Amino acid sequence: MQKEAPTKEHLLVELERVRQKIAELEAVQTERKRARKALGQSDSLHKAYRWLEKCVERITTQLAAANEALQAEVAERLQTDAALCQIERRSPNASEREPEGERMEEPEQHFRHLVENIREVFWVSDLNNQRLIYVSPAYEQIWGRSCQSLYQDRMSFLDTVHHDDRKHVAVIFERQARGECTEEEYRIVRPDGSVRWIRDRGFPIKDGSGGVYRIAGIAEDITGYREAEEALRRGEEQFRTLVESMDDIVFTLDREQRHIGLFGQWLEKYGLRPEQFLGKTVREVLGDKLAPVHEVAIGRALAGERAVYEWSIDSPQGTIWIQTSLSPIRDSDGKITGVVGVGRDVTERKQAEEALRQSEEQLRQSQKMEAIGRLAGGVAHDFNNMLTVINGYSDLLISRLAPLDPIRKDVEEIRRAGERASHLTRQLLAFSRRHAFQPEVLNLNAVITNMDKMLRRLIGEDIDLVIFTDPGLGRIKADPGQIEQVIMNLVVNARDAMPDGGKLTIETTNVEIHQEQARQLADIQPGSYVMLTVTDTGCGMDEKTKSHIFEPFFTTKEPGKGTGLGLSTVYGIVKQSGGAISVDSRLNQGTIFKIYLPRVDEAIESLKPGATRAEPTQGLE
Ligand SMILES: Nc1ncnc2c1ncn2[C@@H]1O[C@H](COP(=O)(O)OP(=O)(O)OP(=O)(O)O)[C@@H](O)[C@H]1O
Ligand SMILES: [Mg+2]
Numbered sequence: 001m002q003k004e005a006p007t008k009e010h011l012l013v014e015l016e017r018v019r020q021k022i023a024e025l026e027a028v029q030t031e032r033k034r035a036r037k038a039l040g041q042s043d044s045l046h047k048a049y050r051w052l053e054k055c056v057e058r059i060t061t062q063l064a065a066a067n068e069a070l071q072a073e074v075a076e077r078l079q080t081d082a083a084l085c086q087i088e089r090r091s092p093n094a095s096e097r098e099p100e101g102e103r104m105e106e107p108e109q110h111f112r113h114l115v116e117n118i119r120e121v122f123w124v125s126d127l128n129n130q131r132l133i134y135v136s137p138a139y140e141q142i143w144g145r146s147c148q149s150l151y152q153d154r155m156s157f158l159d160t161v162h163h164d165d166r167k168h169v170a171v172i173f174e175r176q177a178r179g180e181c182t183e184e185e186y187r188i189v190r191p192d193g194s195v196r197w198i199r200d201r202g203f204p205i206k207d208g209s210g211g212v213y214r215i216a217g218i219a220e221d222i223t224g225y226r227e228a229e230e231a232l233r234r235g236e237e238q239f240r241t242l243v244e245s246m247d248d249i250v251f252t253l254d255r256e257q258r259h260i261g262l263f264g265q266w267l268e269k270y271g272l273r274p275e276q277f278l279g280k281t282v283r284e285v286l287g288d289k290l291a292p293v294h295e296v297a298i299g300r301a302l303a304g305e306r307a308v309y310e311w312s313i314d315s316p317q318g319t320i321w322i323q324t325s326l327s328p329i330r331d332s333d334g335k336i337t338g339v340v341g342v343g344r345d346v347t348e349r350k351q352a353e354e355a356l357r358q359s360e361e362q363l364r365q366s367q368k369m370e371a372i373g374r375l376a377g378g379v380a381h382d383f384n385n386m387l388t389v390i391n392g393y394s395d396l397l398i399s400r401l402a403p404l405d406p407i408r409k410d411v412e413e414i415r416r417a418g419e420r421a422s423h424l425t426r427q428l429l430a431f432s433r434r435h436a437f438q439p440e441v442l443n444l445n446a447v448i449t450n451m452d453k454m455l456r457r458l459i460g461e462d463i464d465l466v467i468f469t470d471p472g473l474g475r476i477k478a479d480p481g482q483i484e485q486v487i488m489n490l491v492v493n494a495r496d497a498m499p500d501g502g503k504l505t506i507e508t509t510n511v512e513i514h515q516e517q518a519r520q521l522a523d524i525q526p527g528s529y530v531m532l533t534v535t536d537t538g539c540g541m542d543e544k545t546k547s548h549i550f551e552p553f554f555t556t557k558e559p560g561k562g563t564g565l566g567l568s569t570v571y572g573i574v575k576q577s578g579g580a581i582s583v584d585s586r587l588n589q590g591t592i593f594k595i596y597l598p599r600v601d602e603a604i605e606s607l608k609p610g611a612t613r614a615e616p617t618q619g620l621e
Helices: 008-039 043-090 092-097 106-117 138-143 147-152 154-160 163-177 223-245 282-302 347-400 408-431 444-459 480-497 515-521 566-576
Strands: 121-126 132-135 182-189 195-206 212-221 249-254 259-263 307-315 318-330 336-345 440-442 463-468 475-478 502-513 527-536 580-586 590-600
Touching (some): 138 212, 147 154, 163 212, 282 307, 347 515, 444 480, 480 502, 480 566
Antiparallel strands (some): 307 318, 527 590
16 A cells, blocks of 8 residues: 655654754753763763763764755645645635735746646636635636636636536536546637637645545637637548549559558449458559559659559440549658549540541541542443443444444444443442432342342352341332342352351341431431341451442452442442441451341332342452
8 A cells, every 4th residue: 555645734743753852862962961070980881971972873863864854845845835825815715815015935936927827727626615716817818708707606607608518517517526537628608709619627636635625627728629620520521522422433542552542432333342442452453464554653653743544444334444543642741652543434435435436437438438429420420421322333333234244243342341331330320329219118128038049149059148037127218229239249248258158147127226326327317227237257357448348449359350349339329228338347257237228117119029130240340
């Protein structure tokens, strides 16, 4: 058990006892001097006297030291008491006890100077009669009320407390009365109505026997901190609300590229949780294949740059494009401690960009085809007129020559060449849509079925021809001869793409073309169409070839093998029929041509079975 410190009273009693002892000893010493004189020269007595003298000397030294220590302790106690008494004297309740003009002791002066100049309110109250013994002047600054009001009625303090916090403060009083140390925050209302936040700490003062007889405390105005805290909390809340309502994802990384923070509802959209990222490096999250691009960018951000880049990741929903921007995070010394990043799903923008690029390409392509068509059409038209003259006069000449006339053969050669030239110009005219066009309401399935035998003969035995016709297929309005020519040209091209055999599929079906598809197909209106698909498993085309195939005279075939007019004719016919054509091809895998022809509601007037078969372009040189 700890030994209790002696109280002032004890020390004073002790001091008095020591003083008496000294007085007694002094008396003994005087007695001794007198006895020595009386005893004179007796030897044994002299020895006894020497021994006694030494004992007295030793005890005197010990007592003097004890006396000195006690004197010091008493002086110290007296000083502390004086300081407290001075505080008590300062309080108006005790003012009558204060002797006027008394010079203050130095420690007391320091103490008073201190409590009267601190920003905090220092207060002392008596536990027994609830009287306020002292409150420092800072009270008037913070509370905007006089100290006097509190001295008069300590409990009036509760009136200064914010209505909502009064119960709380009453509980604090009770706890303090029980001798508890308290540290609580509450609001007060100043006379001008302004509200201040106070942090109040109270602690018991105990007397010598350990009983609490006073409570002292320090109250400080923490409104500034509370406001700053509140502003910070609001700021954080706003940040969180903002981030969580954004489609973006916000993340932070430390210098080791580990995720230390992650926010954003975007995560939820893709079924991701922050735990899948937190504490992990970018490489651990995204894997070795994707990591390098990020690591380079993070490295740049850690070096103080801002890095913005786009990347993609495959997901069950398709390819997701993300734009990431990274910036360095700096501490108050400007040292870079990590990276903050914002990831934005830019898939839609990317898709729109791609669609725009495609439709621009389409537009460029159709403008190009338009220009070529006008040029080719003009030339073909003039040629056709001249060929009509050449062929007409050739016929006339042949009819006038006798069958065995030596020049008849030469004229017949001219006639045949003229015929081939006419065929070419007809194709050019078809491409430039200047061909005579005799549209009829047709069932595309019937056209294909009629051609079935001829097509099989055309492609040979190595190629497997499969035809799927949609029994519910809608009708189209087109020139049946031209449609046959379209099918024929596509089939011949497919055959040429599969010299070693393969599979050729012709398919018909109804389709609805929506705004977006219509835009991609260029120049057609959204609506109901009949789609003809011709698919082969042949050599396919590279992008460069694909971009030229509809141009007249573009061919990859050997000289003399192809004119390069087949697809330009198809293109012209499809356009003339109000349709569209698309091609999808992979090198060494095959090609798919899709032809869209507008569906019509009109009834079929007449379908001429075996209608004019268009000749395939192949073999016309
Ligand atoms: N199904 C296909 N597979 C691979 N390439 C094709 C296919 N269809 C067309 N092509 C390419 O398109 C080019 C142009 O075709 P197009 O039909 O216009 O002319 P051609 O077949 O070369 O000659 P022509 O048809 O006048 O005899 C072809 O030379 C070929 O390179
Ligand atoms: Mg061809």
